[in-house]
Amino acid sequence: LPAPDTLVCGIMSLTVHLSYLLALLVAGLAQGIKGSLRGQEPGPQPLELKEVFTLFQIRYNRSYSHPAEHARRLDIFARNLAKAQQLQEEDLGTAEFGVTPFSDLTEDEFGQLYGHQRVAGEAPSVSQKVGSEEWGQSVPPTCDWRKKAGIISSIRNQQNCNCCWAMAAAGNIEALWAIKYHQSLEVSVQELLDCDRCGNGCKGGFVWDAFITVLNNSIARYLATQGPITVTINMKLLQQYQKGVIKATPTTCDPQLVDHSVLLVGFGKSKSVEGRQAEAISSRSHPHPRYSIPYWILKNSWGANWGEEGYFRLHRGSNTCGITKYPFTARVDKPVKKHQVSCPP
Numbered sequence: 117l118p119a120p121d122t123l124v125c126g127i128m129s130l131t132v133h134l135s136y137l138l139a140l141l142v143a144g145l146a147q148g149i150k151g152s153l154r155g156q157e158p159g160p161q162p163l164e165l166k167e168v169f170t171l172f173q174i175r176y177n178r179s180y181s182h183p184a185e186h187a188r189r190l191d192i193f194a195r196n197l198a199k200a201q202q203l204q205e206e207d208l209g210t211a212e213f214g215v216t217p218f219s220d221l222t223e224d225e226f227g228q229l230y231g232h233q234r235v236a237g238e239a240p241s242v243s244q245k246v247g248s249e250e251w252g253q254s255v256p257p258t259c260d261w262r263k264k265a266g267i268i269s270s271i272r273n274q275q276n277c278n279c280c281w282a283m284a285a286a287g288n289i290e291a292l293w294a295i296k297y298h299q300s301l302e303v304s305v306q307e308l309l310d311c312d313r314c315g316n317g318c319k320g321g322f323v324w325d326a327f328i329t330v331l332n333n334s335i336a337r338y339l340a341t342q343g344p345i346t347v348t349i350n351m352k353l354l355q356q357y358q359k360g361v362i363k364a365t366p367t368t369c370d371p372q373l374v375d376h377s378v379l380l381v382g383f384g385k386s387k388s389v390e391g392r393q394a395e396a397i398s399s400r401s402h403p404h405p406r407y408s409i410p411y412w413i414l415k416n417s418w419g420a421n422w423g424e425e426g427y428f429r430l431h432r433g434s435n436t437c438g439i440t441k442y443p444f445t446a447r448v449d450k451p452v453k454k455h456q457v458s459c460p461p
Contacts, residue, residue: 168215169193176217189220196220200356209363209409209431210386213356217422226355229276230418231375232348256461259340260382260413262427263460267294268344268381271426272305273419277318282308283417284346284377289446291344291381295457296448335443336383336432340459344381346444347414349430350437351376354416359424361386361411363431371438380443382413382459383432412439 169190172178180186200213207213218226261267269290272283286303293301309318339345350373353362362369385408410432420426430436 165194165197166190168197172215172219175215178220192222193220196356203353203356203368206365206368207353207363208365209361209411211353211360211362211429212358213353214358216356216358217418218355221355223352223355227351227375229278230274230280231351232278232281232377255336256340256459258382258384258461259336259459260384260461261291261344261459262381262413266298266300267291268379268415269300269302271415271420272417274417275419277309279305279309279318280417281348281377284379284415285444285446287379287415288344288346288444289448291379292342292446292448295343335380335440338443338445339380339383341456343445343457344379344415346377346446347380347439348374348377348442349414349439350374353437354423354428357423357428359428361409361429361431362436363409363434364436369437371435371441374438374441378417379415380412380439381415381427383411384413385410414439 172193178189180189196219197215200215200219203211203213218230221229269287272287274280274283282305285308286305289303290301293299335345350369350371352373353364353369354376387408411429412432414428414430416423416426416428418426430439435441
């Protein structure tokens, strides 16, 4: 029998190989699918699509109960590839969209499994004052709390439990506790799910039921000087997201329809890149302009194999997907004069 290390290396190599094959095949397939599905009902699919779908099943360990369900999921997969291609064309940042663990789910199924349910209750009516005299100070150019050991807890995986709100709140409290008291703390997500006033367990809830302290609108300043913040966003684009900075418009990602809670852990600017939009405009006559894109860094709850090792980035400065709509944070100290901390750049 091969040694355990050999088996692990072999499995990792197979995973990388499957991901590479998927990327290659999808690159040449999505555009054709987009055209063929426009206005058509589900029907026979090309051989190449079936091969890509088989690789997807192997990569993400998918199986279906009967042939009819397999055919249905194949059709959903094809439509999601076409949607990913459309998102790729519409995105104004550097985000890449394509095959993800959610590529065989409809948009409704994805929302039911991984977003907020419409539970009873409204957002709390609270003041947006934090009580700090320091908001006039400058904001550092970059901030990334992941770089400071012991601050950001490991990536959780909500799986089929609708508890993004509880995990985001728990991560918020854990990070602020570590910053304030220099010791780790693990907040029980299960206790938040069992809380009488916190929604309905795995069927949905809201961050403000886990803690009720709101920030003012200087999110970057608070993030850099006090610690991570819980935010609630529109998760529509995340189903097809792979990596990069998402820069959406209100049309492609409505900032009013927020349905997924995550932890805001930093911000920064991408290295100078050739933007897709700028490239299209300038390619006719002169070299492509290069520019950097400001972004927020967010910690998700869909496992470390999703996105950028469990994280993703949204464009900063345009309220992409409603990131500034409901910023909340816990308090782990008494309301006295604040002790300022420094976020690693």
